[in-house]
Amino acid sequence: MKNYDVVVVGAGPGGSIAAMEAANRGLKTIFFERGRRPGEKNSSGCGLGPRMWTDFRFMKELTPEVCPSMRAGAASRSYFVNKQGVVAGYVMARPTESVSYEPAKSFITMNVYRSDFDPWLAAFATKAGAELKTSTLVTGLLRENDRVVGIIDEHGEKYRGLVIGADGVVSMVARQSGLRMRWDQDHVTLVPQYDFAVDPQRIDDIMGDETLAVWWSALFPAAYQVFFHDGFHLGLGNWMTWWDKNPLYYLDQVVKLDYFQRLVRVLDARPREYHAHLLPWLGSPGNTHTDNVILVGDAGGFPCPLEAEGIYPAMITGRAAAEVAADAISSSDTSKEFLDLYDRKWQQTSIGEEFKTGPELARIWRALPFSPKETMSWFVPMIMEILGGILDWSQPHAVRVRQVMRHVKLYLPQAVPFIMRNVLPLLEKILGERMDMLTSPEKLIASMPELQEAIASAFEEKEERA
Amino acid sequence: MRADIDSLVTRIAGSSDFIKLDSTKCNMCGRCLVVCTMGLWKKKGKKAYIADDYKSRCVECGACYQVCEADAIDFHYPSGGKGVVYERG
Structure with a gap:
């Protein structure tokens, strides 16, 4: 048995921020990653919103030297595809005059591959003193007198501490702590996506400062196309209940559009990687905590209720969880009642503001x-x-x-x-x-x-x- | 694109089993066959089953586990350091 103050399951953005903030508060912290390094198990459609640059000061240290895939863009495009599969029109838009601050005036998203971004973020946590254990699957929760007191890894090693579940949409921590089994089928989406390789110069020449496109259509659920330094993602999603055939059928409907094929030729884009992930999409988050357990990010159901932006809410809730953990540990009370403070805390952030109109947005x-x-x-x-x-x-x-x-x-x-x-x-x-x-x-x-x-x-x- | 989907995924081989079907719970609703983008679930007569080589083709999305209302599919992630690797996720 190893003793810690805080045990974080997952080294994605939520887990890394929770670990960093906990370590910064002097708590003995460990965080676990099942991949060989953070980010290699994760895929995202889109990117990082400008709010992150105001809420997390270290974001200004994100540069192409440390994150080669990054590409910021001011403009987004909406394609309207008719029932015949023809692009009937499109609208391009950039941040409007009412946008009030930098860098939001300069870009709508900063797109990054998770294999770049997640390790960069995790390094802030290890620098703050948190211990990172990679290539390690956390398989269970440790209980004493029916109360969760820590976790067990795949080798049977036990770690005691307040558990922060940052283990994503299929969360072992949520399941074993009794906070949730499955999501309701219409509270979670399945998102398949392709990554295409493109020469960076071609992206700049052809797309300019356009960073993402949404393809709206009656033939498939709205698809997104997001540009990185040397490639783009093309993906789409829908509720588990919606699919009547293999989701790839619908993604391939986008690929087959004449307009998309022309774009592929002009960009000389080549399919490079395929990803699929589940993504919670709720009007209000699920159960977020119980005795000695707090859920953050996707595990807690925190993606934005409108567009399911997930990284920023994970980081905000990761920070809130660490603050509450520090309070709970210094008060020697990690009961569910004490941890109710977590809900009050995230509700006071911009994520809380977003969820005030969550059901209507969703x-x-x-x-x-x-x-x-x-x-x-x-x-x-x-x-x-x-x-x-x-x-x-x-x-x-x-x-x-x-x-x-x-x-x-x-x-x-x-x-x-x-x-x-x-x-x-x-x-x-x-x-x-x-x-x-x-x-x-x-x-x-x-x-x-x-x-x-x-x-x-x-x-x-x-x-x-x- | 669908035909060559496997060639677009990188994996590190070597995990023990991480998806198990409890045939006694399976009610043959067929949802796992629909949502698995890799097409790993099949049916034979009145029984669903997962492809023998699923460990070398699964992308660990968890859709089959999530969609199974009968609670017949047990899913956990592969051993640490094994399974799918997204270099550009």
Whole structure:
């Protein structure tokens, strides 16, 4: 039996931050990685959000020298693919004027391969004094008098301490501590993805500072394409209940698109690696703690309820878990009741803010990109009528406008209930009492003197001209 | 792409068994056959089974374990340092 204050299962972003913060607080800490080094068992679709640079000061030390795969990009692209498999249009967008800080003005995500990023992050924990044990699978929880007191590894070695479960979506710690068996089938997604190799110069020449693309379609659940220094990921996901055939069938529908094939030729992209992982996607996290056990990151169900960004929530909850662990250990009380503090702690972070509208955000994602047949089948042609219908020389423009309006009207029996069911509840949650300004133009105008003035002066000018 | 999927995965061989099916619990719902992207689950007559060479083809996603509501599939990760390696995950 080896004695520690804190035993962290998993050396991904959540585990490494928990280990680092625990060690920084003087706690005797060990963290375990089943791979030969952190990151070699992990795959992510996307990248690191700019919030990480404000919440974790060491992020500014992330450079291509230590993380060769990194590629930041300001712009994202949304492709709209119609039922015939044709890219009917696309929109490119970069951070808007309302984005308030750097580096968020400069990039939307910093994309990194986990085999680069995770070891870099784990090194901060070992530098802080935490002990890292690699190539070691933690197989069970150690119990005394029916209470979890530590863990057992695959060699039968026992480690005593407060257990932080950072062991991902299929969490042994969650299972054996009784916090959760399986996820509900519609609380977890399956995400297959390809990695393609591309020459870095070609990515820069062809994609510029575009860093990710989303392919919206009725033929497959929304697919993401994310660019790294010398390659890109192409992946998609959906709930366990959704799949009616091998998920690769749907991923290959994206690969087969003429537009995608053209992109592959232009980029001279070659398939390099295949990954598949589960990803929890919840409106609110599951049970997060019990006696002497805290779950962080994917193990606790913390990915963002809208887009399932997972690394940042793992790091934030890893930090919160270590803070609570330090308090619990110094108070000699690691009971579930004391560890309730963990929930209060993460709820006060930006992750907590995100989950305030969690159920509504998760519902809108479920109803839109994850419902290709039900929603994207009308959403894509409707959006394209609006975006592309007017710049058209097939008829006099006024005739075209009438045609477009008539056509959009066809989609309203689907669009209006969709908005009522999914969009309005979200807006109500976000806006609260101010919601009625959206539904009542009089109230909106009354609340904005500058708008009243602008309208008055517009009418004055009109009268003067008349 | 699907045909050459195995060539896109790197593995370190040598783990002991890490997926086990309890045939007495299996209700043949067939979900494991659908969600395994590597196509490792098969059925023969009224029985599901996992390919003999699953240890050298599984990508350790855990989908079969997660999707099995009958609790017939026991899954844990392969021994430390063995199994799938993602160099660009």
